[in-house]
Amino acid sequence: MLEICALASxxxxxxxxxxxxxxxxxxxAGISCKQILKRMAEKGLNPLKIKAAIISHEHSDHIRGARVLAKKLNIPIYLTAKTYIAAYKNMQPAYPRFFEPGMAISIGEFQIHSFLKNHDASEPCxxxxxxxxxxxxxxTDIGEPCENVVxxxxxxxxxxxxxxxxxxxxRTGSYPYYLKQRVASSHGHLSNAQALKLLEENAGAHLKCVFLSHLSAENNTPELALATHQPLTSRFEVRLTSRYSPTDVFVL
Structure with a gap:
């Protein structure tokens, strides 16, 4: 049995x-330790099971809670050395464990396969x-799908x-021009249409569920994201994530 849940996205x-x-x-771990534990409790998830947190890159919405979480649960935080150096000092975990992109990290019975992606961070994985x-x-946080993602x-x-x-x-929203360019760039974020194309062309026959993640509050709506991916719902389940609350636990 494998349980998965987006606590925040x-x-x-x-x-x-x-x-x-x-x-x-x-x-x-981009929300506070308090919020992580609260949202886990809402879904009946036991924090004592957590053996590690793995950080994708240094932006605060991905690392904000890591330092306190490590102390509270006495767990290691895995990240690349470049990510650690680029993070704000007050967010750097006290006892980091470094990995190189492309490495597989063994934690309990899990193998976590890391790989580089396109995003405007020091060494995003x-x-x-x-x-x-x-x-x-x-x-998440993918400007465009590279060969690794595919x-x-x-x-x-x-x-x-x-x-x-x-x-x-x-295109028509209130973001300043430079920010629109950043979001839509090859090192920014993935649009609804790009995500759809990636799945249409590369999803395996055994894919059971896609959680649409990291939706913009300003430049997207849950309804638009779901409607874009509606053509794929005959192949697999499509669910939304939320920035405000955890998803239901999905069991594989």
């Missing part, structure tokens, strides 16, 4: 839970978490996939 904080009967890992032949991907998504049974913005909403 959005520009104000990201945290993804993946656990089995004995162990669990968190991918990113995404992850595929493997357990007893099941694979869960956490693929190859790993085809292995996934479930995936948290960025569907950040609607292209028309971004």
């Amino acid at each position: 959005g520009s104000n904080g990201n945290c993804y839970y993946i656990g089995n009967e004995k162990d669990a890992v968190l991918i990113d 995404s992850f595929r978490v493997e357990y007893t032949g099941k694979n869960v991907g956490v693929f 190859s790993h998504i085809g292995l996934c049974d479930a995936v948290f996939l960025e569907s950040n913005y609607d292209e028309e909403m971004l």
